[in-house]
Amino acid sequence: MKQLALRDIVLLVMLGVVFGFLYWALVQAWNALAVAMGPAGDLAQHVLFGGWLLVAPLAVAIIRRPLVGVIAEVIASVIEVVFLGSPAGPTLLIAAALQGAGSELPFALTRYRRYGWWVFAVSGLLGAGLVFFYSAFRAGWYGQEILFLRLGMQLVSGLVLGGLLAKVLVDALRRTGVLDEFAIGRADAALNAPQRVG
Amino acid sequence: MTAITLAADPRAPLARRNPTVKAALLLVVSLGVILLDAPAPLLVLWLIALAVGRWAAGLRWRTLLLAQLPFLLFAVGVVSVNALTRPGEPLLDAPVHASAEGTVLGVAFALRGFVIGTGTIAFLASTPPRELMTSLVQHARLSPHYAAALLAGHRMLEAMPERWAVIRAAQAVRAPLDRRGRPRSGVGGFARSAFALLVASIRSSERIALALESRGLGDGPRTIWRPVPLTRADALLALAVPLAFAAVVAACALTLGWGAV
Numbered sequence: 001m002k003q004l005a006l007r008d009i010v011l012l013v014m015l016g017v018v019f020g021f022l023y024w025a026l027v028q029a030w031n032a033l034a035v036a037m038g039p040a041g042d043l044a045q046h047v048l049f050g051g052w053l054l055v056a057p058l059a060v061a062i063i064r065r066p067l068v069g070v071i072a073e074v075i076a077s078v079i080e081v082v083f084l085g086s087p088a089g090p091t092l093l094i095a096a097a098l099q100g101a102g103s104e105l106p107f108a109l110t111r112y113r114r115y116g117w118w119v120f121a122v123s124g125l126l127g128a129g130l131v132f133f134y135s136a137f138r139a140g141w142y143g144q145e146i147l148f149l150r151l152g153m154q155l156v157s158g159l160v161l162g163g164l165l166a167k168v169l170v171d172a173l174r175r176t177g178v179l180d181e182f183a184i185g186r187a188d189a190a191l192n193a194p195q196r197v198g
Numbered sequence: 199m200t201a202i203t204l205a206a207d208p209r210a211p212l213a214r215r216n217p218t219v220k221a222a223l224l225l226v227v228s229l230g231v232i233l234l235d236a237p238a239p240l241l242v243l244w245l246i247a248l249a250v251g252r253w254a255a256g257l258r259w260r261t262l263l264l265a266q267l268p269f270l271l272f273a274v275g276v277v278s279v280n281a282l283t284r285p286g287e288p289l290l291d292a293p294v295h296a297s298a299e300g301t302v303l304g305v306a307f308a309l310r311g312f313v314i315g316t317g318t319i320a321f322l323a324s325t326p327p328r329e330l331m332t333s334l335v336q337h338a339r340l341s342p343h344y345a346a347a348l349l350a351g352h353r354m355l356e357a358m359p360e361r362w363a364v365i366r367a368a369q370a371v372r373a374p375l376d377r378r379g380r381p382r383s384g385v386g387g388f389a390r391s392a393f394a395l396l397v398a399s400i401r402s403s404e405r406i407a408l409a410l411e412s413r414g415l416g417d418g419p420r421t422i423w424r425p426v427p428l429t430r431a432d433a434l435l436a437l438a439v440p441l442a443f444a445a446v447v448a449a450c451a452l453t454l455g456w457g458a459v
Contacts (some may be wrong), residue, residue: 007407009343013351014403018396021358042275083352086324087315092223138232140307144283178400
């Protein structure tokens with residue numbers, strides 16, 4: 001496999017930095033809320049879960065190369081642990097790799113050619129679903145009476161925040177013109193190029 | 199802005215060890231901790247992690263204990279959820295049902311967070327990002343492209359709060375005013391600012407890539423500035439940590455029975 005261009009690697013890091021920063025800001029507010037909610041706070045984490053998935057579908061849709069989703073998630077988790085000091089530590093890297101793999105799978109199955117609503121929706125579902133079993137093991141959710149409630153909340157969140165929202169963001173970014181020099185922009189340009197007739 | 203304003207002694211014993219070795223050991227210990235679900239060995243491991251943070255990483259007690267606060271908040275939620283949602287002997291029946299088994303498990307799961315979190319703090323406090331990246335390139339065959347991009351990302355992260363403030367200020371100028379004449383900013387405003395930050399950052403990522411390329415990155419093999427050593431002491435550490443972990447688990451199993459592990 002050809003190595004990623006430096007431009008693409010820096011973009012992956014930058015996505016990790018921006019979302020890392022936004023999450024960091026969000027988590028500050030979130031922690032206070034979670035404490036105020038007591039036991040419900042532990043359950044409510046699943047509502048926002050999908051937000052953590054965003055980086056992978058964005059990266060795949062922009063760069064359109066195999067493994068980009070997994071790499072993007074792992075880079076984002078390295079930034080969260082090493083630069084932002086997330087106490088989840090190395091267990092976060094494993095979760096990130098699983099999230100990336102789940103999110104990337106539907107794009108890989110369509111050979112990185114289809115970027116419609118359905119592919120993003122399945123991406124969000126799988127991104128949230130695959131990592132759930134690892135998280136459940138790590139955090140000891142098995143044996144709790146609310147295991148399926150957790151799974152359901154996480155899947156819905158993955159679908160909406162980690163799938164459909166990613167599609168909205170990609171389309172909005174594309175309209176700004178900032179993606180013109182990446183694979184997604186080149187694909188658009190090829191589509192809009194004047195067709196030779198005859 | 200980051201949590202890594204951890205004031206640690208750069209001459210501390212752990213600060214002189216190889217970052218790749220430390221990162222690998224932290225990963226191994228974390229995975230080992232996930233396999234334990236009884237409070238006793240986890241409590242011992244937490245005390246050891248605190249000692250490592252204090253004496254090996256050179257953190258002050260104050261810093262170290264303040265850093266435990268987030269884990270404590272997390273622990274409250276975990277213990278209560280497990281107590282309330284697991285079947286077992288009632289510990290408390292009114293006003294709500296809480297089981298003894300659930301409480302013990304909850305305490306164990308919360309302690310996992312304390313052990314991994316304290317270990318991560320000790321690692322971060324004793325490992326400057328540049329040395330970690332250099333060492334990963336030298337000893338873990340990380341591509342220098344990723345290392346350079348990540349270090350550039352570190353700089354960008356430090357600039358993020360300022361960028362954010364500029365965007366927020368610019369949008370406040372144009373925001374509609376509320377009854378008292380102050381700019382209105384709700385969730386929608388936050389989302390617009392976040393999107394502006396994303397667009398500006400993607401633009402600057404292209405400029406950074408150009409800057410790195412114009413300095414010759416991606417132009418064949420590179421030398422390393424200030425290489426990080428990998429010594430016999432690192433090999434000793436790599437042996438000692440898993441042995442200590444196994445010893446704690448074995449000691450708890452022998453004194454309290456295998457059920458207590």
